[in-house]
Amino acid sequence: MQPNAPTLLEVRAVSKGYDGRTVLERVTFAIGRGEIVSLVGPSGCGKSTLLRAIAGLDRDFDGEILLDGVPQRGPSARVGVIFQEPRLLPWLNVGHNVAFSARPQRGTDPRVAELLGEVGLAGLEKTLPKQLSGGMAQRVALARGLFPRPDLLLLDEPFSAVDAITRTRLQDLLLSLTRAHGTAALLVTHDLDEALYLSDRVLLLAPSGRNGAGCLARDVEIAAPRPRDRRDASLARVRDELLSGIGAALPAA
Template sequence: MNLAQPVLLDARIARKRYAERTVLADVALHVKRGEIVCLVGPSGCGKSTLLRIVAGLERDYRGSVTLDGVPLDGPSPRIGVIFQEPRLLPWLTVADNVGFAAGRRGGRDPRVAQLLSEVQLSAAAAALPSALSGGMAQRAAIARGLFGEPEVLLLDEPFSAVDAMTRMHLQALLLDVVARHGTSAIVVTHDLDEALYLGDRVLMLAADPGRLDGELAVGLPRPRDRRDPELARLRARLFDAFQRFHEHSAATAR
């Protein structure tokens, strides 16, 4: 990722509350063109809420989200979303699920065939979701997320429901298709190794209220070797940061 690239997405969340609880406070998030940013933090720190705000699915907050300088006040085709579960429509074929945004016969759109080829699902185009494995279903979800050619792709723990080997395959696949399409991405994950393998930057969120508590740049070229000692060193830094956060939280609670 070229560090000289301009900022594409700029989210400034002054406050997000659910009833009397402040979920996010004074969060400033920016993403450059072609950049992958990973969000990590303890459960309940507001990672998924932040993603929903950026996606335009959550509008009751104080702050702003702009894309290329243009304010966003709701869902936009320029932002694609991939959820933790694939959420494929069971009565549609894989191809029609991928091309769903194009209407009733969206599976015939030539972009669908290209995307299915990229995620290695061409042979399953006419299959129903019930015939897919978990990894195949998530590949279909990635293709669907890219169908509208979004500039930013949001992924909320997209690989948490699959086994370790499938997860690694999907991580590599995601990097490949995002690079091919020139798409920026924000990935929410609990997995520190995943964050370091995917991200150009890793942002750490603390809880109560959710706020940015640190940033780690991953200056390693791709493709990355999962056995690289530098990744192990960066993981230790992330782990130490979380240990300090938990110790501080425990001391505050006493």
């Protein structure tokens, strides 16, 4: 964890199985307030499963998940979730989608216009989701995720469905939004360069537990100063370290 950042999230010895098969084994880590942490690891090692448990969407696991020291027992307005696809409600306009969590006054809250301005979509309150590009829709999803003023955003491969240029713009947007709102983020990504560019720390989940269950294999701090240069040599060194960590944890191809 970053020095001086008070602890926000604690994941303590979380294990999870499906149909008698363990897919996560005693995963333990903490995230400080405002910290940006990426979670990387090979497909199937339990990243989305872990995110669902932290989001309170799945309560059937062993171990403990605490927010500010309080065990979490289900979904909370303090934890926002953003998925790979924007999941906007097609029959609601952009404004109502952003304010969805604030029913019944949704859409009229002045924070809707404020957040839409912050994500570069000022004035699009009345637009319907079908009129948006994929990148615009994901911006709306970011605004919706921030609307309840969460302390923690959980993002599961949030930019993997957009083109490379839109992706770098959305990465910068995520950085500026989390900094402006003091929101911590836990981001699942398959893109190591994205993890290195965005994160204060990178967690590597690897299938090194019993029968390939996901275990925390590395917890690497990224000390490179911000704003970061994506070609920074120190990032390339951490990239090599993570790749060798992934290689060591995988069975030979």
